[in-house]
Amino acid sequence: MPFLDLLSVERVRTDLAARDKNDLIEQLAALLAGSADAGAVRDALRARERLGGTGLGHGVAIPHGRSSAVEQASAAFVRLATPIDFGADDGIAVDLVAVLLVPAHFTDQHLKLLAELAELFSDGEVTTALRAATDPAALLATLRGALRANA
Numbered sequence: 001m002p003f004l005d006l007l008s009v010e011r012v013r014t015d016l017a018a019r020d021k022n023d024l025i026e027q028l029a030a031l032l033a034g035s036a037d038a039g040a041v042r043d044a045l046r047a048r049e050r051l052g053g054t055g056l057g058h059g060v061a062i063p064h065g066r067s068s069a070v071e072q073a074s075a076a077f078v079r080l081a082t083p084i085d086f087g088a089d090d091g092i093a094v095d096l097v098a099v100l101l102v103p104a105h106f107t108d109q110h111l112k113l114l115a116e117l118a119e120l121f122s123d124g125e126v127t128t129a130l131r132a133a134t135d136p137a138a139l140l141a142t143l144r145g146a147l148r149a150n151a
Contacts, residue, residue: 001109003116004147006075012136015081024084025049028063028099031076040069041101055088060121064100066110073102077143079130096130120150
């Protein structure tokens with residue numbers, strides 16, 4: 001299942017305001033939760049962050065988690081109004097965030113999705129275009145175009 005299949009315009013945000021990494025995780029959990037318990041979603045994302053930061057570098061992070069509290073994978077994508085420290089190795093604050101939550105049994109699919117995103121965000125032209133998108137619909141269209149081009 002490709003990342004785009006998990007993403008809808010309702011879970012895409014531009015200029016999201018987050019004070020810090022913890023505040024962002026809280027907001028991402030609420031965005032992803034749907035019918036699931038937002039606390040369980042938050043706990044899954046935080047548990048993964050405790051294992052090691054998910055900041056890729058170049059202003060991009062991919063917080064993700066697995067949870068038995070969800071039956072279907074879901075994703076969101078946000079561009080932050082103001083970059084925040086996400087503990088990336090390069091020290092660059094993060095402003096582009098793709099978040100992924102999968103059921104506990106989605107081990108292989110989870111890894112494939114993360115690889116898809118890591119490849120996408122290694123392209124500087126893509127991240128520049130994402131930063132220039134004017135609204136959630138344009139941001140989603142940019143993601144769609146970039147992911148299809150990489151397929």
